[in-house]
Each structure stands twice: as structure tokens, then as C-alpha cells.
Amino acid sequence: MNFLSEEQRMWKEQVDRLMEREIGREYIRQCDVSREYPYKGYEVIARQEWLRLLIPEDHGGMGGTIFDYALLCEGLARYSFDFATAFMVSTFTAMNIVKFGSAAQKERYLEPFMRGDIRFSISISEPHAGSDAASTRTRGIADGQGFLLRGQKLWCSGASARNVVIAMLVRTDTGAKKHHGLSVFLVPNDTPGLDIRRLPTMARRATGTTEIFVDDARVTRDQLLGELGKGWEIITDHLELERIAVSAGYVGNAQQAVDDALRYAHERIQFDKPIFDFQVIRHMLADMQTKVDAARLLVYRAADMASRGLACSREVSMGKLFASETLQEVTRCGMQIMGGHGMLPESDMERYFREGMQSTIGAGTSQIQRTIIAKSMRAA
Numbered sequence: 093m094n095f096l097s098e099e100q101r102m103w104k105e106q107v108d109r110l111m112e113r114e115i116g117r118e119y120i121r122q123c124d125v126s127r128e129y130p131y132k133g134y135e136v137i138a139r140q141e142w143l144r145l146l147i148p149e150d151h152g153g154m155g156g157t158i159f160d161y162a163l164l165c166e167g168l169a170r171y172s173f174d175f176a177t178a179f180m181v182s183t184f185t186a187m188n189i190v191k192f193g194s195a196a197q198k199e200r201y202l203e204p205f206m207r208g209d210i211r212f213s214i215s216i217s218e219p220h221a222g223s224d225a226a227s228t229r230t231r232g233i234a235d236g237q238g239f240l241l242r243g244q245k246l247w248c249s250g251a252s253a254r255n256v257v258i259a260m261l262v263r264t265d266t267g268a269k270k271h272h273g274l275s276v277f278l279v280p281n282d283t284p285g286l287d288i289r290r291l292p293t294m295a296r297r298a299t300g301t302t303e304i305f306v307d308d309a310r311v312t313r314d315q316l317l318g319e320l321g322k323g324w325e326i327i328t329d330h331l332e333l334e335r336i337a338v339s340a341g342y343v344g345n346a347q348q349a350v351d352d353a354l355r356y357a358h359e360r361i362q363f364d365k366p367i368f369d370f371q372v373i374r375h376m377l378a379d380m381q382t383k384v385d386a387a388r389l390l391v392y393r394a395a396d397m398a399s400r401g402l403a404c405s406r407e408v409s410m411g412k413l414f415a416s417e418t419l420q421e422v423t424r425c426g427m428q429i430m431g432g433h434g435m436l437p438e439s440d441m442e443r444y445f446r447e448g449m450q451s452t453i454g455a456g457t458s459q460i461q462r463t464i465i466a467k468s469m470r471a472a
């Protein structure tokens with residue numbers, strides 16, 4: 093992508109170098125196979141001070157743009173979108189504290205987060221609240237000086253790791269209209285009353301995703317993020333950065349899938365020649381690379397617009413839609429090119445493929461992205 097500035101190109105190369113030298117694909121594969129949270133990889137990123145990216149300088153961060161952040165997400169997701177999720181969930185949730193947190197919450201959470209001592213998860217979904225995310229049933233019941241949280245959350249990624257603070261969406265006013273009466277609380281994952289269980293999912297095996305049984309978990313008023321009853325505004329604001337981050341991650345993982353399939357096609361000899369020599373395989377690879385480039389362009393456009401503070405929910409949804417479907421498609425083709433060898437963990441392709449399958453669901457399904465795009469279209 094030669095339209096990146098020299099600085100951006102160097103930043104991308106720096107991320108790639110770190111992935112290669114200090115994290116590596118074997119470590120990431122091992123975390124996936126053993127379903128272990130990638131603590132070591134997370135620490136490497138924290139040591140680089142990359143958790144400070146996006147956080148404003150007056151809060152101890154290094155500033156930087158959403159575009160810089162997207163380039164980082166692209167690089168970290170290279171060997172597994174799941175691995176990058178550990179970092180991304182934490183960072184885009186931290187930005188909610190930057191935007192909506194009180195002075196005391198910023199003081200309490202931001203520096204420990206940037207050092208890598210605590211991390212964040214976001215808990216919106218519930219058994220009955222998927223795409224229809226505002227149909228939250230988990231309650232926040234006023235009780236004395238604070239609230240009692242009661243209900244069940246689902247798919248909260250990274251929540252079972254060490255020292256996690258969960259930004260949890262709950263209903264604090266049952267009399268208000270559906271999108272009103274929702275609030276977000278910052279809830280440490282060791283709060284009494286939380287029972288957090290990792291789910292045996294097909295994808296996201298390292299960072300892990302969880303169900304949370306919430307049984308009268310007590311929170312104080314100073315754990316409320318933003319204003320009471322304004323939770324939906326926080327969540328909708330949050331989704332833009334989340335979708336840019338994950339889309340950039342899909343592009344990074346998809347590019348690696350193409351690179352791995354291409355290398356394999358050159359190395360694998362059948363009928364006395366590399367399978368790359370069969371036109372059907374070559375053309376498959378050409379289509380795969382073309383789609384990854386197109387996805388990257390859409391995601392960079394969205395990241396660039398967001399960096400410049402422009403309204404871009406349509407462009408963000410286009411990037412999310414196309415990049416996730418591209419990851420799914422190129423990994424399915426990658427599996428075909430690798431034949432039986434693709435089925436083994438050592439190929440890495442089966443992991444990319446599993447991540448591709450979840451990419452069109454997490455952070456808003458493809459159907460929801462199409463609905464957002466269609467809503468923005470006006471008849472000429």
C-alpha cells in the first residue's frame with residue numbers, strides 16, 4: 093500500500109517485526125491449542141508501551157490516530173484474529189473511560205491499564221439480547237448508595253483473564269423506553285456475585301469468551317460510567333472504534349492466510365509440479381489477494397475518516413462487512429488449497445478458518461452491517 097506515509101509504513105513494519113521476533117506464530121498456535129489466554133504476548137505489547145496508543149497525552153498516553161491504531165490491530169491479528177482480540181477488547185473498551193469516565197475513574201484505571209496491570213472487557217450481549225442489543229434484561233437495581241446487578245450476560249470476551257474490569261450494560265430503569273434506562277457499570281471480574289465461565293467455542297480459544305451469571309453483584313455509584321440512563325449512547329459510540337479495530341484485524345489475518353496458501357502452493361508437488369502451476373489454484377490465489385486488498389482499502393478509508401473526526405458509520409460497516417466476509421472466504425479457499433494438511437493445527441489455516449467463521453457474527457453480524465449500510469442509502 094504505497095499511499096501510506098513513510099511514518100505509517102515504518103509503524104506497520106515495526107509491528108510486523110515484533111510479531112515475528114518476540115511473539116511468533118508458534119506461541120499463538122500453542123495458546124489456541126491449549127485454550128490459554130495469551131498473557132506473555134499481552135505483556136510484550138504492554139512493554140512496548142503500545143497500550144498507550146490512542147490514550148491522550150494528558151492522561152499519560154501517547155496519543156496517535158485511529159489510523160495508527162488500525163495498523164497496529166492489522167499487524168497483531170496476523171497469525172490469529174483471536175490473539176489480537178485480547179489486546180483490542182481491552183484497548184477499545186479503555187477508550188470508553190477516556191471519553192465518558194469521571195476524573196476519579198480515569199485516575200484509577202488508565203495508568204494501570206497502560207502499564208498492562210489491568211485489562212478491560214465489554215459486556216453488552218445476553219442470551220436474549222444479540223443483534224437486538226438494547227433488549228437488555230440484566231438489571232441494575234438501586235440499593236442504598238449503589239446498585240445490585242442481577243441477570244445473565246453472554247459472550248463477554250476476555251472476561252475470565254486476570255485483573256479484568258468489565259464494562260457491563262444493564263437496565264437501570266424498567267419503566268423507560270427500550271433504548272433509554274440502560275447504564276454501563278465498571279465491574280472488576282472478582283466482584284462477589286459474578287460467576288464467569290469460559291465457553292468451549294469453535295473460535296476465540298485463547299482470549300476466550302464467557303457467560304456471566306450475575307447474582308446480586310454490588311456496585312457503588314462511582315462505578316457508573318457516564319450518566320445514569322445514558323448507557324445506549326456509550327455503546328453506540330463504542331461500536332465504531334470496535335468495528336474499525338476488528339476489521340483491521342480481519343485484514344491482517346486474511347493477508348497471512350493468503351501468504352501461507354501461496355507458499356504452500358509453491359512447495360506442494362503433485363503430478364510432478366507445484367500445485368501453483370495449475371491455473372485453477374493460481375486464479376484462486378489471485379482472487380484471494382484481490383479481495384484482501386479491497387478489504388484493506390475499505391478499512392483504511394473508514395479508519396482515515398474516523399481519525400479526521402468525520403461521520404463514517406456507513407464506511408465503518410462497509411469495512412466490517414467486507415473484511416469479515418473476505419477473511420471467511422480466503423480461509424475457506426486456503427483450506428482447499430492446503431488439502432488434508434490444512435486440517436492440522438500446524439498448518440495454522442484451520443485456526444484462521446475458525447476465526448473467519450466468527451468474524452461475520454461478532455461485533456455485529458453481516459446482516460446488521462448490511463442493514464446499517466442500506467439505511468444510509470438514499471434514492472437518487
Ligand SMILES: Cc1cc2nc3c(=O)[nH]c(=O)nc-3n(C[C@H](O)[C@H](O)[C@H](O)COP(=O)(O)OP(=O)(O)OC[C@H]3O[C@@H](n4cnc5c(N)ncnc54)[C@H](O)[C@@H]3O)c2cc1C
Pocket residue numbers: 181214215216217221222223224246247248249250293295296301450453454455456457458459460463
Ligand atoms: C466469538 C464471539 C465473541 C463475542 N464477544 C462479545 C463481547 O466481548 N461482548 C459482547 O457484548 N458480545 C460479544 N459477542 C456477541 C456478538 O456481538 C453477538 O453474537 C452478535 O451481536 C449476534 O447476536 P446473536 O449471536 O445473539 O445472534 P442473533 O442476533 O440471534 O442473530 C441470529 C441470526 O439472525 C440474524 N438477524 C438478527 N436480527 C436481524 C435483523 N434485524 N435483520 C436481519 N438479520 C437479523 C443475524 O444476522 C444472524 O444471522 C461475541 C460473539 C462471538 C461469536
